[in-house]
Amino acid sequence: MSPRLRHLTTLENLPRETIERLLDRAESLRDACAHGTRKLDVLAGRTVLNLFFEPSTRTRTSFELAARRLGADVVNFDIGLSSTSKGEELFDTLHTLEAMHLDAIIVRHKESGTPEELVRHAMSGVSVINAGDGNRAHPTQGLLDALTIRQHRPDFENLRVVICGDIKHSRVARSDITALATLGVKEIRLCGPQELMPGIEEVPQGRRYDRFDQAIDGADAVIMLRLQKERMASIELPDEAAYFTHYGLDQRRLALAAPGCLVMHPGPINRGIEIAPEVADGAQSRILEQVGNGVFIRMAVLNELLAR
Numbered sequence: 001m002s003p004r005l006r007h008l009t010t011l012e013n014l015p016r017e018t019i020e021r022l023l024d025r026a027e028s029l030r031d032a033c034a035h036g037t038r039k040l041d042v043l044a045g046r047t048v049l050n051l052f053f054e055p056s057t058r059t060r061t062s063f064e065l066a067a068r069r070l071g072a073d074v075v076n077f078d079i080g081l082s083s084t085s086k087g088e089e090l091f092d093t094l095h096t097l098e099a100m101h102l103d104a105i106i107v108r109h110k111e112s113g114t115p116e117e118l119v120r121h122a123m124s125g126v127s128v129i130n131a132g133d134g135n136r137a138h139p140t141q142g143l144l145d146a147l148t149i150r151q152h153r154p155d156f157e158n159l160r161v162v163i164c165g166d167i168k169h170s171r172v173a174r175s176d177i178t179a180l181a182t183l184g185v186k187e188i189r190l191c192g193p194q195e196l197m198p199g200i201e202e203v204p205q206g207r208r209y210d211r212f213d214q215a216i217d218g219a220d221a222v223i224m225l226r227l228q229k230e231r232m233a234s235i236e237l238p239d240e241a242a243y244f245t246h247y248g249l250d251q252r253r254l255a256l257a258a259p260g261c262l263v264m265h266p267g268p269i270n271r272g273i274e275i276a277p278e279v280a281d282g283a284q285s286r287i288l289e290q291v292g293n294g295v296f297i298r299m300a301v302l303n304e305l306l307a308r
């Protein structure tokens with residue numbers, strides 16, 4: 001059996017067995033909740049800190065719900081009202097909060113590598129969970145996307161999965177690619193404009209496509225990505241209407257995919273820019289299922305790291 005995790009900063013180098021264990025545990029927690037279990041006490045007496053230096057709706061809320069459902073206490077650190085605005089440095093903030101006796105820190109930060117920095121500086125016994133760092137990794141999103149696909153199409157060895165959009169700036173894309181490749185997905189197709197594609201040395205996996213019509217042909221799942229304008233300082237933004245024409249998912253394009261192709265998006269979605277409203281809200285959309293699975297994946301991760 002693969003060793004129990006102490007931190008979760010990336011999915012890279014995680015054995016397939018560990019990823020499958022987390023997905024299986026998320027499924028059992030989902031079943032327990034479906035059968036009426038609202039709250040467990042496996043993390044009673046544990047304290048979890050949500051330390052988000054970037055905005056979040058889904059990840060932060062679902063980590064809070066996940067921790068509470070497992071019986072943990074949760075502190076939501078409000079950056080805007082904190083002493084960060086008075087110039088306190090990250091590690092001083094870390095040690096200050098640790099002095100209040102924490103068991104886990106869930107961190108989101110614009111700088112890639114911040115979670116590993118926290119692992120290096122954190123007190124022993126404090127687990128660090130990456131809730132998204134720069135464009136590098138968003139491991140719980142990678143896990144919840146893999147879980148969502150597995151619930152509909154467990155035959156990963158037959159699947160063609162397209163990831164389309166701003167891959168260059170996307171930590172979701174990187175963690176999705178790692179999770180899906182580790183789980184044995186047959187074909188991962190990456191599609192987007194040249195200026196929004198990462199270098200091959202940065203993301204070696206996946207076959208690259210310029211034309212979305214070709215990428216989506218016969219696909220079993222398509223994961224659409226948001227244009228991450230906040231990370232595009234040195235890139236000229238694509239014109240949104242032209243972007244939708246070339247890289248937007250509409251009904252015509254979806255019809256080129258395999259029947260029943262899963263439509264996914266990590267959110268937040270920009271309707272009419274990367275996805276047509278009728279597709280986002282359509283019968284093939286799994287976007288809200290992804291959100292729901294986020295709670296169970298985060299329960300599984302917290303349980304893995306913190307349960308006694």
Ligand code: CP
Binds near residue numbers: 056057132266268
């Ligand atoms: N998918 C995702 O990370 O969404 P939030 O930014 O709302 O957390």
